[in-house]
Amino acid sequence: MHKTPVIAIVDDDRSIREALDDLILSCGYHSRLFTSAEEYLAAQELASIDCMLVDVKMPGLTGLELQAVLNEQDALKPPMIFMTSYSDDKTRAAAMTGGAFAFLGKPVNFDQLVQCLEQALKQ
Amino acid sequence: MPSLVLVNPKRRLSARYEIGILSFAFALATTVFYLDTFTDIHSALATLYVITLLLSAETLTERGTLLMTAVCIVLSILSYAAAHGTDADLAAILRLTVAVAAISITCALIIRNHRARLDLIKFNAALQSSEERYRTIFEQSRVALWERDYSEVRASLMRLKSQGVVDLRAYARDNPDFIADCIARIPTVAANAAALEVLGNVSAQNAGSMRRYIAHDDETFLDLMVAIFDNQSYFEGKGTIITSDGTTKLVLLTVGFPVDVSNFNRVIVGMFDITERELAQKALFEAQAELALASRAATVGALSASLAHELNQPLGAIVVNAQTLQRWLDRDPPDLAAVSRSAERIARDSQRASDIIRSTRSMLSERAPVLEAMSLANLVNETQALMQSELSKNRITFETSEAPAITNVTAIRIELQQVLINLFTNAIQAMAATPEELRRISVTIEPAGGQGIRVGVLDTGPGLSPEVLKNLFKPFCTTKKTGLGMGLAICRSMLEARGGSLTASNHPGGGALFEMIVPMEAVHE
Numbered sequence: 001m002h003k004t005p006v007i008a009i010v011d012d013d014r015s016i017r018e019a020l021d022d023l024i025l026s027c028g029y030h031s032r033l034f035t036s037a038e039e040y041l042a043a044q045e046l047a048s049i050d051c052m053l054v055d056v057k058m059p060g061l062t063g064l065e066l067q068a069v070l071n072e073q074d075a076l077k078p079p080m081i082f083m084t085s086y087s088d089d090k091t092r093a094a095a096m097t098g099g100a101f102a103f104l105g106k107p108v109n110f111d112q113l114v115q116c117l118e119q120a121l122k123q
Numbered sequence: 124m125p126s127l128v129l130v131n132p133k134r135r136l137s138a139r140y141e142i143g144i145l146s147f148a149f150a151l152a153t154t155v156f157y158l159d160t161f162t163d164i165h166s167a168l169a170t171l172y173v174i175t176l177l178l179s180a181e182t183l184t185e186r187g188t189l190l191m192t193a194v195c196i197v198l199s200i201l202s203y204a205a206a207h208g209t210d211a212d213l214a215a216i217l218r219l220t221v222a223v224a225a226i227s228i229t230c231a232l233i234i235r236n237h238r239a240r241l242d243l244i245k246f247n248a249a250l251q252s253s254e255e256r257y258r259t260i261f262e263q264s265r266v267a268l269w270e271r272d273y274s275e276v277r278a279s280l281m282r283l284k285s286q287g288v289v290d291l292r293a294y295a296r297d298n299p300d301f302i303a304d305c306i307a308r309i310p311t312v313a314a315n316a317a318a319l320e321v322l323g324n325v326s327a328q329n330a331g332s333m334r335r336y337i338a339h340d341d342e343t344f345l346d347l348m349v350a351i352f353d354n355q356s357y358f359e360g361k362g363t364i365i366t367s368d369g370t371t372k373l374v375l376l377t378v379g380f381p382v383d384v385s386n387f388n389r390v391i392v393g394m395f396d397i398t399e400r401e402l403a404q405k406a407l408f409e410a411q412a413e414l415a416l417a418s419r420a421a422t423v424g425a426l427s428a429s430l431a432h433e434l435n436q437p438l439g440a441i442v443v444n445a446q447t448l449q450r451w452l453d454r455d456p457p458d459l460a461a462v463s464r465s466a467e468r469i470a471r472d473s474q475r476a477s478d479i480i481r482s483t484r485s486m487l488s489e490r491a492p493v494l495e496a497m498s499l500a501n502l503v504n505e506t507q508a509l510m511q512s513e514l515s516k517n518r519i520t521f522e523t524s525e526a527p528a529i530t531n532v533t534a535i536r537i538e539l540q541q542v543l544i545n546l547f548t549n550a551i552q553a554m555a556a557t558p559e560e561l562r563r564i565s566v567t568i569e570p571a572g573g574q575g576i577r578v579g580v581l582d583t584g585p586g587l588s589p590e591v592l593k594n595l596f597k598p599f600c601t602t603k604k605t606g607l608g609m610g611l612a613i614c615r616s617m618l619e620a621r622g623g624s625l626t627a628s629n630h631p632g633g634g635a636l637f638e639m640i641v642p643m644e645a646v647h648e
Contacts, residue, residue, distance in 0.1 A: 015440035015472045022465060023443055026450040085435045107439030110446040 005121045006048050008078070010034045010066065011055040020053055027114060029121075037061035041069060049078050051101075051120045056084035056091060064091070067098045079120040083108055141182045148178040152195065159202035169199035169222030173229045180233040188237075192230035196223050267318035267394040269311055273351065273380075274387040276308040280352045291352045295345055296560050305348055312389055321374065321396055323366030336364045343376060356380050361397070373398045408509045433479045437472040444469045494647055496531045499539075499568050499576055506543040510551075517551050519562040526569040532576055534621065534645045542614045542625070546580040546637050549610070553584030553635060575623065575642040586629040595627050614639075622646035 007024050009031055011017045017033050024031040032049065034040040038060050056063040063082055070077045079101035084091065092103045101123075102116045152175045159168040172195035179191055203219045261268055280291075288294050295301045322336055343362035350358040358378040365371055375395040381387060448465035451458040503523050507514070514521055547564060554562045563583045571577035587595065596615045615625040622642040630636040 013436045013440070015437050015468070015475065016443075018468055019440040019443035019447065019472075022461070022468070023447045023450075026447050026461070085432060085439075106435060107442045110443060 005029045005050040007031045007117065008034060008040065008046075008049045008052045010037060010040050010052065010058070010063070011083075012036060012058045013055070016055070023110075023113070024117075027117065029117070037063070037066035037069075040066065047075070051078050051117060052080045053117075054080055054082050056082050056095070057086060064094055064098065067095065067100065071098060079123055081113075081116055081120060144178050145182060148175045151175050151178070152198065156198050156202060159199070160205045163206075167218040167221045167225075169195075169202065169219065170225045172199065172222070173225050176226065176229050176233065180237075185234055185237060188230060188233050192226055195226050199223060199226070261313070261391075262315050264315060265317050267321040267374075267396070268315045269318050269392040269394075270313040270389050271392050272310045272312055272388045273390045274385075275310075276305050276348070277351055277384070277387050279305070279308060280348065284352065291349050292345060295348075302344060302348075306344065318394065321366070321372065321394055322364070323368050323370070336366070347376070347378060350378075351380065356382070361401075364394075372396055373401045405508060405511070408505060430479070430483055434476055437476040437479070440472045441469050441476075444472065494533055494535060494645055496533050497536060497539075498529075498531050499578055499641065500525045500529065502536065502539055503543065503566050503568065503578070506540055506547065510544065510547055513548075513551060514564075517554070517562065518559045519551060519554065519564055521564050521566075523566045523568070526567075529568055529570065529576060530643070532641050532643055532645075534641060538617050538621070539641065542618060542639060543578075543580075545610045545614050546639075549637075550580060550582035550584065550635070553582050556585070557583055571640045575640050578639050578641060580637045581630055581634050583634045586633060587627060587635050592627065592629070596625070620646070 007029050009017055009020045009024070011020070012035055014035075017035070021031045021033055032043075034043065036058055037054075040046075041061075054063040054066060061069070063080075063084070067080060070080075077099070080095075080099070081102045081104065082095045082100050083104050083106050085106040095103050101120050104113060104116065152172060155168055155171045155175070158164065175195060176188065176191055180188060183191060199219060199222050203215060207215050261270075283291070283294065343360040346360050347358050357380065358376070360376050362374050362376045363371055364374055373396075375397050377393040377395075379391060381390065444465045448462055448469070451461040451465060500523065507521055507523070550564050561583050565579075565581045567577075567579040567581070569577050569579075596611050611625070611627075618625045618639055618641075622645060623640050625637065625639045627635060627637050
């Protein structure tokens with residue numbers, strides 16, 4: 001049976017979260033929403049998650065710190081797509097070195113994001 | 124008893140000489156008395172007592188002279204009595220009368236002369252002590268003082284005047300040697316210790332000529348020459364001198380010109396070293412301006428960064444929502460419930476964006492700028508001082524004229540100062556191609572009807588082309604390679620927000636003229 005892909009959205013901004021949620025729904029996927037990295041780490045049944053859309057700058061743990069925590073864990077990590085308004089080279093390099101699948105600037109390019117998601121889910 | 128002092132105690136001649144003269148006078152009196160009494164010479168012999176009086180006048184006091192006169196008159200009368208008894212000889216009586224009159228008149232003259240001499244001595248002493256007091260003040264003063272001989276330079280200036288020179292400044296521009304020539308014509312008569320110290324502890328001989336010490340481009344010296352040329356009675360100005368060790372000092376120069384032209388050979392020149400004061404003031408102005416600029420820049424920077432971030436979230440969400448909405452619509456059949464959800468979120472996020480902008484604006488208007496009463500002339504002077512190095516670097520003459528009875532305005536200092544800095548900077552840049560001696564910024568401050576005060580800034584640049592004049596105050600209009608073109612646009616809106624205005628035109632006499640009208644009381648919400 002073909003399982004509907006589940007995408008985790010980690011962003012502290014409600015508008016962004018809801019817009020991405022609807023976008024993912026329109027692509028025919030499911031999404032799980034998290035308002036912070038901490039909330040994500042505390043959540044159950046993370047194994048079902050196929051891909052992550054993560055905001056870089058959040059209060060508390062940042063997207064990069066979340067990536068570092070996940071890298072230390074033994075469990076297999078889903079591909080991470082980062083989104084940020086501050087797309088400086090240093091942050092981008094840090095994210096890519098940490099194994100990010102993609103690094104997108106905000107506001108997100110809709111087609112780019114959709115393409116990116118499809119590629120990540122093929123993995 | 125003082126009344127018995129008959130001999131003048133302040134004798135000026137040696138005692139022996141005086142005794143000789145007195146003896147001679149006495150012998151003469153005795154001889155006259157003998158001849159007058161015992162001979163039959165029919166002439167006014169008694170008049171010869173006058174000689175006795177004159178001889179002893181120098182030695183005797185006033186009382187002594189009076190006594191001597193009395194003695195001489197008594198002797199004359201005795202002689203007459205002895206020779207003529209009680210006979211009424213008309214000729215003899217006339218002779219006696221003439222003699223007594225001569226003696227009395229001589230006495231009166233001697234006393235008058237005596238008193239005049241005493242007065243003279245007193246005046247002289249007063250003059251001497253006054254001169255001493257002046258010397259003491261001159262020597263001891265902590266203010267650098269010179270006595271200079273301006274008679275030659277004055278004569279040469281007056282010669283120029285008689286040759287028809289009217290504008291000395293223009294003459295000085297046309298004759299580059301003029302200033303040096305004038306300086307050479309002013310020898311120093313005397314300088315006090317403080318003066319030598321100001322010049323860097325030079326010896327009194329070296330202070331003779333000021334040639335070495337006056338900065339070559341010093342405008343103040345020319346101003347001083349103009350003051351003499353215009354027969355002014357007083358001069359005060361700020362000048363630059365170069366001390367013996369090569370450092371430059373700012374001095375306050377005061378010169379009081381004598382009323383009597385013949386006294387121009389000893390004119391007092393005072394100098395006060397104000398280098399420290401000026402530097403401190405300049406540093407203060409600069410620090411204030413920098414602080415104002417920095418805090419403004421910091422505010423604007425911080426504000427725009429946070430504004431950009433705040434707005435980015437809802438705007439980004441709106442974009443995603445709109446594109447997702449498109450996808451729901453493109454489905455067959457369209458998912459209208461989802462479309463409606465997307466549209467709702469778009470409306471909500473748009474509202475959020477506009478709320479952010481509104482709250483930013485209200486936060487900005489809460490930062491109440493300070494309204495204060497200020498003199499526009501002072502503000503212009505302060506701004507000039509602030510930009511002095513820029514002005515001198517570009518060799519720009521700066522003049523301010525204020526109409527009489529200009530009152531203070533209530534305004535926001537930093538705003539007006541920013542406008543002035545903008546206008547002065549523009550003027551300086553506009554005159555880059557103007558010959559140095561013609562570069563001038565003229566600021567006029569005058570009443571603008573009942574509206575407030577008009578401040579005009581006129582340069583001697585090429586003026587504004589019709590094209591530039593049309594777009595001058597529009598944002599991003601610039602004639603400069605490195606300029607955003609926001610300066611004048613911001614200046615105008617800043618002034619207009621306070622009830623003022625800013626206009627530009629070409630002056631009929633050449634150059635660009637910017638006029639701002641500052642209301643008496645700035646509008647302040």
